[in-house]
Amino acid sequence: MFIKQLKDINKSLLNETIEAVVLLSQINVKTTKTDKKYADMVIQDVSKVMEAKYWDYEENEEKIKGFGNNPIVQIQGIVGEYNGQLQLTIRSLEKVDSDKVTIKDFIPASTIDFNSMEKALKQFYDKIEKPHLRxxxxxxxxxxEFYQDFCTHHAAKKVHHNFYHGLLQHTLEVLKFVYTVAITKKLPQHRIDRLIVMTMLHDWGKMLEYKELPELGLTEEGMMIGHIVLSAHYTMNKIKEIHNFPEEDKLVIINGILGHHGSLEFGSPVLPKTVxxxxxxxxxxxxxxxESILAFMKEDTEEETFTKKLWNMGTEYYKK
Ligand SMILES: [Fe+2]
Ligand SMILES: [Fe+2]
Incomplete structure (x- = not known):
């Protein structure tokens, strides 16, 4: 049975053999107890990222290596279940002619129109009064140097905004939330200015923390330093280039970036020290x-009333 999109694979297809065209975005070669090589693979298309096992890796190692990085492949596999998650056991895979397909068609992207996001970002920028902050x-x-990357990068490996334009979409969402609070609580303009700047920059370092899609892993800089410190460090360096940048603004903005995870146990080196x-x-x-709840509910194609437990929230969600 040919599957158009990976999201169409559900429990009713358990033990069925399916075929699909997917992007092979990760291959982790492992060995069984009997010393035979197999591969844990990550396959994906615009609709879903999914794990797959390939037990016959050893016999086909040369062929798979010849595919190059991030090949698009036609797979045949059997739908199974492991730890409550659907998983595919791959029987065969063949590379699809690269003239016929493009990688972009296999990477999940934000569903929000890009032009409208660009426009919204500019509108928040225009609300800032102080020239040194602009x-x-x-x-x-x-x-x-950064605009293109900022607009296209993803904002997470899993959990939320892990798609093309994800960083921009997340930054805009946070801008809308914080601006609503600022207006409701009648913050003075100089605080609104600082709030917009720290919000736009808070996850800036994710451009350096995560590898380019379709790879979903961390870079070495991401592993060793992380986006919180990367964002603060680059911001400090750029501030040095600006003539007469006020010290208080610097401290408030850097504290906002460093404190945005809210507590030491969630990776912030200092607590938020300003409103x-x-x-x-x-x-x-x-x-x-x-975003993590909505994405989790969308991915859940089971017919039960509740989702499985979403680990970052610690509970199940009612789907009706
Ligand atoms: Fe964030
Ligand atoms: Fe963050």
Whole structure:
């Protein structure tokens, strides 16, 4: 049976043999107890990222290596279940002619129109009054060096916003949340200015933390330093290039970036020390949590009333 999209694979297909065209985005070669090589693979298309086993890797090692990086392949496999998750056991795989397909068609992307996101980002920038704060964003985001990457990068490996344009979509969501709080609580303009800047920059370091899609892993910089410190470090360096940048603004913005995970146990080296930083943390958490619940519910194709337990939230969600 040919499957058009991986999301169409559900429990009713258990033990069935299916065929699909997918992007092979990860191959982790392992060995069984009897010293035979097999591969844990990650396959994906626009609709879903899924794990697969390939027990016959050893016999086909040369062929698979010849596929190159991130090949698009036609697979045949059997639908199984492992630890409550659907998993595919691959029987055979053949590379698809690269003229016929493009990698972009296999990478999940934000469903929000890109032009409208670009416009919204600019609108928040325009709300900032202080020229030195605009200048910081000109250097960090609206520059030839970073703009393209900032607009296309993903914002996570799993859990939330792990798709093309994910960082931009997440940043905009947080901007909308924090701005609503700022207006509702009637914050003075200088605090609103700082809040917009720290929000735009809070996850900036994810551009350096995560490898380019379709790879979903961390870079060495990401592993060793992480996006919180990367964002703060680059921001500090850019601030140095700006003439007469006020010290208080620097401290408040850097604290907002460093404190955005809200607590030491979640990776922030300091706690949020300003009302702006606390608002940013709350907005960031809301964006991430809600997106993870919605994405989890969408992926869940089972017919039960509740989803499985979502580990980052610690509970199941009612689907009706
Ligand atoms: Fe973050
Ligand atoms: Fe964030």
């Amino acid at each position: 200048e910081l964003l000109d250097k960090m985001i609206f520059s030839e 702006e930083a606390q608002i940013l943390h709350a907005g960031d958490k809301m964006s991430g949590d809600i």
